[in-house]
Amino acid sequence: MSELSEQQLSTNQNIDDEVYVLLQRWTALSDAQRRSFNALTQEIDVASDLIEVSTHKLAEQFQALALHSSKQATQLQNLIAESNKVVIGEEEIPLNDTIGKLDHTLNDMVTKFVQISRNGVAMAYELDELITYVDSVKSCVDDIAGITKQTTYLALNAKIEATKAGEAGKGFSIVADEVRELSKSINAISEKINDEISSVAQSVHRGREKLKEITTVDMTDNIMAKEYIDELMKAIVEQNNRFNAAIEESAAASQSVSVDVAKMITTIQFQDRTKQRMDHIKDSLAVLTEMLQKLDNESQSYANKASVKIDAEEMLEEMIESFHLAEVKERFIRAALKGECIDDNSGESDIAHSEASDDVDLF
Amino acid sequence: MKYEIQKNDTVASCKLSGELTFNDHDLYRRMLDEALDGGAKKVVLMMDKLEFIDSAGMGMLLVGQDKSTNENWTFELQAPQGQVKKMLDLAKLAQVITIN
Numbered sequence: 001m002s003e004l005s006e007q008q009l010s011t012n013q014n015i016d017d018e019v020y021v022l023l024q025r026w027t028a029l030s031d032a033q034r035r036s037f038n039a040l041t042q043e044i045d046v047a048s049d050l051i052e053v054s055t056h057k058l059a060e061q062f063q064a065l066a067l068h069s070s071k072q073a074t075q076l077q078n079l080i081a082e083s084n085k086v087v088i089g090e091e092e093i094p095l096n097d098t099i100g101k102l103d104h105t106l107n108d109m110v111t112k113f114v115q116i117s118r119n120g121v122a123m124a125y126e127l128d129e130l131i132t133y134v135d136s137v138k139s140c141v142d143d144i145a146g147i148t149k150q151t152t153y154l155a156l157n158a159k160i161e162a163t164k165a166g167e168a169g170k171g172f173s174i175v176a177d178e179v180r181e182l183s184k185s186i187n188a189i190s191e192k193i194n195d196e197i198s199s200v201a202q203s204v205h206r207g208r209e210k211l212k213e214i215t216t217v218d219m220t221d222n223i224m225a226k227e228y229i230d231e232l233m234k235a236i237v238e239q240n241n242r243f244n245a246a247i248e249e250s251a252a253a254s255q256s257v258s259v260d261v262a263k264m265i266t267t268i269q270f271q272d273r274t275k276q277r278m279d280h281i282k283d284s285l286a287v288l289t290e291m292l293q294k295l296d297n298e299s300q301s302y303a304n305k306a307s308v309k310i311d312a313e314e315m316l317e318e319m320i321e322s323f324h325l326a327e328v329k330e331r332f333i334r335a336a337l338k339g340e341c342i343d344d345n346s347g348e349s350d351i352a353h354s355e356a357s358d359d360v361d362l363f
Numbered sequence: 364m365k366y367e368i369q370k371n372d373t374v375a376s377c378k379l380s381g382e383l384t385f386n387d388h389d390l391y392r393r394m395l396d397e398a399l400d401g402g403a404k405k406v407v408l409m410m411d412k413l414e415f416i417d418s419a420g421m422g423m424l425l426v427g428q429d430k431s432t433n434e435n436w437t438f439e440l441q442a443p444q445g446q447v448k449k450m451l452d453l454a455k456l457a458q459v460i461t462i463n
Contacts (some may be wrong), residue, residue, distance in 0.1 A: 059368070107455065114454045116420025118429075121388055125426070215385050219418035223453050 020306035027303040030292045031312035033335075036319065037285040037292075039335035043328060048278045055271040062268070066261040069254045076251035077337045078246050095240060106226040114220040121217030134201045139279045141197060145190045148183050155179035212293045311336060364413075366394050373404040380412040383420035391423050395430065404436050411442040416450050428460045439463060 085092050093101070158176035162169030316336050323329040334340040364387040367378045375398035390408070398406045405425070424440065431438035440462045443451050451462060 091374070110454050113418050114421050114425065114456070117418040117420075118425040119422070121385070121419060121422040121426050122429070124385075124388055125392060212385065215419050217418075218384075220450065223418065223450060226453050315369070 024306035028310040028312045030296045032315040036337040039332045044278045058132040062265045067260045069171045069257040073251045073254035138197045141194045148187045151184040197323045375405045378409045384417045385419035407439045408413040416447045437449040
């Protein structure tokens with residue numbers, strides 16, 4: 001064999017080795033990709049679980065929020081209903097009706113005050129008339145007493161004249177004595193009537209004074225109190241109406257929150273759609289893994305002829321170096337480097353870990 | 364209370380001033396008698412100068428109304444002001460007596 005041919009052979013062998021090494025690198029990369037796809041598929045499962053659990057928790061919390069908000073709206077409506085009535089004994093009276101009833105009672109009271117005053121004044125006028133009549137009667141009795149006095153004098157004169165007449169005037173003397181006795185009796189009766197009339201007059205005067213005391217009790221303040229109570233009740237109703245308006249607004253807001261939360265619950269049902277997309281990615285990765293495995297099988301016999309051995313681990317480690325999340329990095333190492341299967345419940349534990357600890361890697 | 368009476372045909376106008384209380388009941392009756400003396404068929408109480416009225420005073424107004432009904436003449440109140448107007452309103456006297 002010529003020297004040229006040996007050189008040519010050596011050159012050809014070097015070229016073949018470079019191709020084998022290159023193929024070795026491709027198969028190593030293929031292995032690294034398959035293992036990465038496996039790890040990423042498991043990572044997708046973890047992410048999918050995380051989203052599912054979180055979404056369910058979020059939906060539960062929103063449902064609780066909607067329930068509380070709905071209860072609050074109901075309680076506020078009850079409060080409005082309660083504030084619009086008053087309970088007296090077992091009777092429930094609408095607040096507006098109580099004002100009508102109170103107004104009616106106050107009107108009745110004021111009317112009675114005025115009627116009492118009218119009757120008092122009318123009675124005072126009647127007593128004034130009575131006193132006038134009593135005075136008139138008393139005057140008549142005084143007239144009778146005057147006449148009786150004159151009759152007594154006449155009887156006395158008749159007695160004197162009868163005595164002067166002697167035997168002839170004896171009968172007149174007896175008549176004169178009887179007239180005097182009669183005058184005495186009339187005078188006694190007149191005095192008694194006078195005493196009685198005086199007692200009546202005194203009683204009427206006392207009654208008039210008592211009536212004056214009753215009638216002059218000024219009820220002006222009591223009547224004026226109606227105005228104050230009217231204004232007070234109006235103010236209470238207006239204030240109650242303002243409270244009700246505020247409560248109604250609050251109840252409407254609570255009801256609106258319930259409706260909004262219900263919409264939000266519907267909105268966060270994206271989890272199903274997300275899971276479908278992730279499953280699609282997993283399927284794609286599985287197809288890619290199969291294709292890589294097939295290509296790897298076809299290339300392996302040639303790649304093994306390479307003068308150097310290239311491990312997929314080196315490439316994986318280089319890839320892992322670029323990961324930012326410690327949890328993801330750790331799971332990737334377990335799945336891709338160590339060939340472990342990531343626990344199915346790791347999603348929930350991840351959530352618990354995230355909620356309970358501040359140990360969250362930030363980008 | 365003080366009063367002045369002006370008569371015009373069958374109408375007697377009594378101008379009241381001061382306060383109308385129970386102490387004036389005798390004077391009030393004499394005023395009505397004086398107003399009606401001469402055959403007046405209508406008595407008008409001018410109240411714009413009346414400053415105060417108590418419950419007895421309102422009783423006297425009602426007695427005047429009763430008297431007018433019994434004796435067939437007309438009784439009217441005119442131009443109540445201030446406290447007097449408020450008292451008449453609260454007692455709803457306009458339902459019984461003509462108030463202008």
